[in-house]
Amino acid sequence: MKIIDWYILKRFLVTFLFTLLILIPIAIAIDVSEKIDNFLEHPDLGFNEILNDYYLNFTIYYTNTFMPLALFIAVILFTSKLSNNTEIIAITNAKVSFTRFLYPYFIGATLITILSLAMNHYVVPTSSKTRKAFEKKYINNSKQINELKYVSDFSLQLTDSTYIFIRTFNTENNIGYDFNSETYDGLKLKSKLSANRLKYNVKDSTFTISTWKKRLIYKDRDSIFSGNKIDTVFSFTPRDLIYKSAFAQEMPSNELMKFIDISKKRGVKNLNAYLVELYKRTSLPVASYILTIIAVALAFRKRRGGTGVNLAIGVGIMFLYVFFMKVGEVLGSVAGVNSITYVWIPNILFGAVAVYLYLNARK
Structure with a gap:
């Protein structure tokens, strides 16, 4: 790698970490304001238990959730700064193509994708067990508990x-x-x-x-x-009687795939909520590449209005992506549909946008 690649990669990762360190405390502060009454209702609940059992796992969950957003914002901020400082002009004058310019960005996106895949498939589901057990004991209302407590008119093929x-x-x-x-x-x-x-x-x-x-x-x-x-x-066990998508979030991917396979053999009709959870653990990290191309293409050229305009456009695109992702998850959970298609629809749509912006930026 050349010096310029190391420079871009290092600044890219530093900006990414800085963005995460801004977003996570905001999420924690909002959650504390919402949950403080629940904590105070339990005099036996200690600070260490709140910190270790809940907020440690809360941080793991939301760090993983915010990774694509932090990546997108970081790329826009850093690339806009390069553009505003006319550093990109110097790079292009040195006969560096747009495709070659993306090289260090893709290395950074690959590192983040690998980390996100590991967290999505194994780390987050394991930590979610402790967090959800805490929520069930101290936070969830009686209606939410009863939904998981009682099962009626249930049939199962063993x-x-x-x-x-x-x-x-x-x-x-x-x-x-x-x-x-x-x-x-x-x-x-x-x-x-x-x-x-x-x-x-x-x-x-x-x-x-x-x-x-x-x-x-x-x-x-x-x-x-x-x-x-x-x-x-x-x-079978009592856990097999409750087909709730929330349980899928607590299973590492190998356990989730085994559960889906056993449930299919038992004749469970609709497992799409579980399939959606399994598929999105891969689709969301892979979106890092798509979002990186979009962000670089948006911020590559110097604009009137500077970083603010690029950031506003980028945040708008990010919210559109999240909107399509949530719609895809809901539609993919409906019985009788092809779940993997709906889960990957946001990546397909925004992948097309990324290709268009990439081809336009190459000119």
Whole structure:
């Protein structure tokens, strides 16, 4: 690398870190103002617990969230400064093409993309478990808790031939009512287990069924057994009964992919919320390249109004990107659609904008 490449790369990364250090404290200050009443409602909640369990993981989450925005703003600010100081004129007079000028920017974008991918797929989901456990205990209201606490009229395919049905289940005390398990041979029912009450035992991962009855169906006769209480094992846990996209945020990508694969085999109809979470962990970091091209192309030429005009245009484009990203996530979560297409739509649209600006800037 030449001296000018090191110069651009170093200033680019320094500006990126500086932008992050501005955005994160603002996010923390806003969150503290919103949550301070919740903290004060719990006299047993200590400062160290708030700091270590919540705000440490809050910082990790929002650092990762703000990376594309910080990257975009940093590139615009730094490149506008180069342009205003006529440093870009000197570079272009030295016969450096626009494509070659992008070289150090792409190195910086690659470093940030790799970091963002690692955080998205592994670091952030792990830290989200602690943060969400804290929120559930001290912040979430009773309505939000109840949405995760109660499951009703739930069915699940455990294997190719076994299905379960549960009328109601409380995921807090792990007790359910009106439980049925049916095993089929093709379309023919082979056995059915019914129980008035079902309780999951966390200690040994078994289920206790009460007031149960089992029916075995043979070719020429049926056998019926019943009892008051018995311990047994099923290939599911209470967590499998709650299909909420919030849980996807707590799973590292390898665990999330395994969960999606198992759920498909169990016959769960709509897993798009989980697929959206999985796909956007890659699409958002990759957007760093697209946003870098757009930002450099916008700030490459000296404008009347200077950095302020470039920054205003850049922030407007960034908010459009975030808007399309959120719309894509919502539409991608709808049953029956191709989730990956909707998740990548913002990158496709803004990728086209980046190509146009790149070709225009080369002239």
